[in-house]
Amino acid sequence: MSLADENADESNPYLRDPPTEFEALEELSEAEAKRQVELLREAVREHDRRYYVENDPLVADRAYDALFARLRELEDAFGLETPDSPTRSVGGEPIEAFETVEHVTPMLSIDQSGEEEDVREFDDRVKREVGTVEYVCEPKFDGVSMEFVYEDGRLERAVTRGDGREGDDVTKNARTIGSVPQKLHGDYPDFLAVRGEVYMPKDAFQAHNRERIERGEEPFANPRNATAGTIRQLDPSVVADRPLEVFYFDVLEASDLAESHREELERFPEWGLRVTEHIEIVDDIEDAIDYRDRMLEARDDLAYEIDGTVIKVDDREAREELGRTARHDRYAFAYKFPARAEVTPIADVAVQIGRTGRVTPVALLEPVDVGGVTVSRASLHNPEEIAEKNVNVGDTVRVQRAGDVIPYVKEVVEKGSEGHYELPDHCPVCDSAIERDGPMAFCTGGLACDAQLRRSIEYYASDDGLDLEGLGEKSVRQLVDAGLLESVADLYELDHEDLTALEGWGERSAENLLAEIDSGREPPLADFLSALGIPHVGPTTARELAREFGTFDAVREAAEDDPESLEGVDDVGGTVAEQIHDFFASEANASAVDAILEHVFPQESALEAGGDELEGLTFVFTGSLEGSTRDEAQETVEAHGANATGSVSGNTDYLVTGDSPGQTKLDDAEDEDVAVLEEGEFRELLAEKGIELE
CATH class of the missing domain: 3.30.470.30 (DNA ligase/mRNA capping enzyme)
Incomplete structure (x- = not known):
């Protein structure tokens, strides 16, 4: 028999039309508080049953919230918590691990x-x-x-x-x-x-x-x-x-x-x-x-x-x-049931913000089998393609996987909506304006956008950035979620106590990360330019900019005041020059960069364009070199006409290995029959061409 039956509301005032304002805690005796807690627990349990089981709630959500908050307030103030109280539904202290328990009877x-x-x-x-x-x-x-x-x-x-x-x-x-x-x-x-x-x-x-x-x-x-x-x-x-x-x-x-x-x-x-x-x-x-x-x-x-x-x-x-x-x-x-195959409804559309602010609409699907893989999302690519396919929430669509990897919406099979999906005017993460650039769309929030922030930090620390070991996707997410990173510059404000307070971080891992971050305070200019995540400026273009302008201030001044001068740099055309200008012209980006520069001091580029002694050759580097960084080695060969790429292919002439080389690149070199040079052999090759690697 439930509390709501047989006029139980006469003995429990919190069942029907309950009060939502209560007497002050200091006016209650311990006995009065205990009695009120008992009545509130009974009422909240009954309201839960009516809501979840009967689907026939007795009170509005606001009244329920008030009763729940009062119960929790009384339990905290008078020390009346119990394991089976409804207030336990809001969680508790984290646990270290789960205990294994035998079932009452086998669950077959x-x-x-x-x-x-x-x-x-x-x-x-x-x-x-x-x-x-x-x-x-x-x-x-x-x-x-x-x-x-x-x-x-x-x-x-x-x-x-x-x-x-x-x-x-x-x-x-x-x-x-x-x-x-x-x-x-x-x-x-x-x-x-x-x-x-x-x-x-x-x-x-x-x-x-x-x-x-x-x-x-x-x-x-x-x-x-x-x-x-x-x-x-x-x-x-x-x-x-x-x-x-x-x-x-x-x-x-x-x-x-x-x-x-x-x-x-x-x-x-x-x-x-x-x-x-x-x-x-x-x-x-x-x-x-x-x-x-x-x-x-x-x-x-x-x-x-x-x-x-x-x-x-x-x-x-x-x-x-x-x-x-x-x-x-x-x-x-x-x-x-047979698995849903390829054809499924679109339940919703989410907006994904990339590192550079690019807005990618993603269809959230009723899970469907596509080539033996369960798919619950698919790319809609860009606003132009959405309009062309006339895709919207509620439509039944055919999903395929590009190259058997990336799922995408191929076509609308059955129209369940009117018109096509329209992107929001503002970023769902930072509320900055979303602007169109041809078929693409971009969030204008830059590094001030949290979605771009985490990806920006990951990229800043990646191999294409400052190569800060220990700052992968998982650790960056944890640091951002913990409120320790609200900007790239916050990396340099992390301290030992903050890190060791996080789950999974010990003394050694905290010390290693702080040492790694500290070692990157004076990066090569090319590394720093690439790490900033400027649209279309990867490691290769960053090296060309560093070689042309020599200092970060010179690059920034050219980008802000004379973007046309950037077009004379190899790998930089009109579109890329405009992207670099827009990046530095953004107030949010300028502020974020200035904050980083309070901790980081990019080095002048010591290398200038040399001759064509290595023209036509392509190098890939792996492992740590003695006496020089991999970036300096890449700059050296590029300054003398060669190409330096990040992965081994059939076009690679030499794979140069230092300490702890990557096994994948070694395997690729063997598969592609690419010559492998140890560091000493690489230096000898340069010396034969009259090139010195400092």
Whole structure:
């Protein structure tokens, strides 16, 4: 019996039309606070049940939020926290690792097939062994299966399925999921272990992926992967921020077992356990097959992903007689759906901001199989192509993979919208204006845009930048998310204490990173120019600029005041010159560069154009050279007519190796029959041409 029944609101003022303003804490005695906490907990649990299970809330969201906040305030002020309080749903302290826990009873799998013939064979076997039965038909949820154990009505633990015998104890994370009751309602058994499926609703999944893409993070491939990655987070507050839900669908063990599966499912909502509305009891296998076909047609309209239906024998005694194998229960069978192939609806469009500010619209798809790979996003390339294909949210499209790698929208198969998608006028990350440049679009925020910031820091530290080891994608994301990096210049403000306070950072890793950053305070001019991420200015163009102008101030002055003078530099035409001018003319970029220059002092370029002694040769360098940097070696050979590239190909003449050379380049050199020179041999080659490498 729920609190809302039998005029329970007369004894609990927080159920119907609850107050949203409360007396000051200092006016409450400890006994009064304790009583108020008990009433608030009961009310919040009931509101949760009505919202998640009954889909019939008693109060508006604002009133619920006020009750929840009051409960948390009282618990904090009077030290009244308990493990099963509803306030635990907001997370808690991170944990170091998950404990492995044995299940109450094995969580076995079930036989499955997408062939109707196999379903009929299952039915034939059931009839042979136990006679005619009724079946319970349910959706086969495509999420993460878990065991939830309740003792005396309170959530004792939540465990992932694992290997079926034991799994990870993720109780702290499960407590943050709104549809996981901390305490059961009604006339529940003293002991109850139930099986549930944790999942991420499709609209919430698309919204979460959209946020990840706009933050520059890799999106999840499908809701199941998003759920699995979330439920095993070591920080419960991260789980609390992600939109997970649960459906319950089986009793694993209980002190009071029902005689049939349908009775169990009927009791679940009374206890506060949420079940799907798409459950049917059928008399024979033909109706079960028909149920599956109807769910196949309806699956795109469901709020959650399913990949088939489950057919279960209803009678518990018959279930026990059918028994189980070492791997699966024999009383149930999963009739799988065929995978969606190539054709799928567009659920949303996210805007991805690249390192240079380029805006790339990305279609967020209902997950679809393309060449054996599950795809949940596809490039829409640019606004011009979107208009040409007339693509919009709600359209059903055909997805292909360019070169079997990058998914893209090939064409609209069925129009489900009017018109085509239009890019927003402002960047979704920094709210700077988005401007068109021919078929492309760009965010004008520059280094002041957080999306560009992280990619800019990654590029600044990459091989094409200052080559700062230890600053890869993962570590940069962690530093930005922790609030330690709000600009490239902040790299030089990091300290030992900040780093060691982060998860996964020890004394040595912190010291190594700080030493690496410190070693890059006086970079070669070409490295620094490339590291800034100026559009169209990579390592080669940066070396040409360094050779032509000699100092950073000279490059900047030319870019700001006389951009036409840049066009006389090799590799720099009118378009590139304009991009360099626009970069330095941006107030945000100028401010970001000035901040970096407070810590970094780019060296003058010592090399000038030489002769053509090495004309026609192409060099690739790998490993650390003694006495000279790789950039200086590259500048030297280029100054004398050669090309210096970053990867080995059939056009490469020499691969020059220093200490700790990259194995990939060595392997490529062997495959392409490219001559490999150790540093001494390289210097001898230069000396033969009358060239000295300092």
